[in-house]
Amino acid sequence: MADQKTVRNALLITGAAAAGYFLWKYTQRDNTAGSTTGAMLSPTTTTLKETKMTHILHVNASPRGEGSQSRLISNELVEAMVAAHPGTTVTDRDLGHQIIPFVTEPFIGAMYTPAEARTPEQKELLMLSDELIAELKAADVYVFGVPMYNFGVPAVFKAYIDYVARANETFNPATYEGLLKNKKAYVVSAHGGAGYGPGQERESMNQLVPTLRDILGFLGVTDVEFVSVEGTSAPEEKRVPVMAAAREKIAAIAKAS
Numbered sequence: 001m002a003d004q005k006t007v008r009n010a011l012l013i014t015g016a017a018a019a020g021y022f023l024w025k026y027t028q029r030d031n032t033a034g035s036t037t038g039a040m041l042s043p044t045t046t047t048l049k050e051t052k053m054t055h056i057l058h059v060n061a062s063p064r065g066e067g068s069q070s071r072l073i074s075n076e077l078v079e080a081m082v083a084a085h086p087g088t089t090v091t092d093r094d095l096g097h098q099i100i101p102f103v104t105e106p107f108i109g110a111m112y113t114p115a116e117a118r119t120p121e122q123k124e125l126l127m128l129s130d131e132l133i134a135e136l137k138a139a140d141v142y143v144f145g146v147p148m149y150n151f152g153v154p155a156v157f158k159a160y161i162d163y164v165a166r167a168n169e170t171f172n173p174a175t176y177e178g179l180l181k182n183k184k185a186y187v188v189s190a191h192g193g194a195g196y197g198p199g200q201e202r203e204s205m206n207q208l209v210p211t212l213r214d215i216l217g218f219l220g221v222t223d224v225e226f227v228s229v230e231g232t233s234a235p236e237e238k239r240v241p242v243m244a245a246a247r248e249k250i251a252a253i254a255k256a257s
Contacts, residue, residue, distance in 0.1 A: 055089045056081065057139035061146045061157040062096040062190075069232045070190035071096070073246050074145030077188060077227065080254035081141070091135055100128070100159040111166055129163040136164060141257075142185040142221070144212070148196070152207040161215055170219045178220020185224045186253065187212055188246075194231040225253070 058078045062068035082088045101107075110122035111129075118126070136142070146153055153161075167173040170180055189208055196206040209226060216224050229246050231238060 055091070055139045056141045056143060057091050057093065057135050058143045059093045059145065059160070060096050061144070061154050061160070063154070063156075064096070064147075068096070068145075068147065068190070069229045069243075070145040070147045070188050073190070073227065073229055073243075073250070074143050074186075074188040076247065077186060077250045077253065078143050080250050081143075081257050084254040084257060091139065093132070093135060095156045095160055096154075098156070100156055100163065102159055103162045129166065132160065132164050133166065133169050136170065136180055136183075136219075140183060142183060144185065144187045146187060146189050146208065146212070148189055148191045148206070148208045151205045153211060165215065165219065176218070178218055178222075180220040183221045183223070185216055185221050186227065187224060188227045188229070190229040190232050192232050196230060197228060227253075 056078060058074065060068075060071050060074060062071045064071065066072075078090060082090065106122075107125050107129075110118060110125045113122055146157055149155075152158075164170055171178050187209075193202070194200075195202040196209075197203065213224055216222075227246055227249050229242060231242055
């Protein structure tokens, strides 16, 4: 596993309408012999050696820390891919510890105002959206760690979707063609219960997989692979084989990447 040190910074930024503040948290990965610094980073990107897998965007949506299985397994997936391809760069976006305001009428107005006609206030409203979209455009591979909450994605991840699904930025409004081309996405989802997989008794209740497959496809990302960790609320002895299966899949992904 690659070494990593965490830089946690709270950065307050004026946001959309009454929302006011964003809490930013970035994790800097350092796979070289050097150490990380305590400087604020936006976004957090670490450059290693040359590799065919040039850049990974890692997005975590769980508000939990060490107790989060989606966070744990998505971290291990990224580390496995970096270990398999030294030189890979990684940008970490920790949505689980960031407050993203919901879309407001002023935000919508700013989105649909031509860029050259936007006021300073409108540009400020779109600042976070621009940052998130830039991260998506810069990456070749996405790794999303997303827990299932009430059969779907957490509210913060839905807010993230609303900030990055923008006409003429990530999709063509005339044709509904996605503009994020030639990207690969891995989604690590964690479910407290079990039976949400294809053909299982709770498959129809699983709104997370179709939502993410549809929205990513709409944005142009059609190569999507899911790693599901189910039964995370079960006793530890029942979680052992589930985690082992997830790690086996991670190893296969890293080898094939």
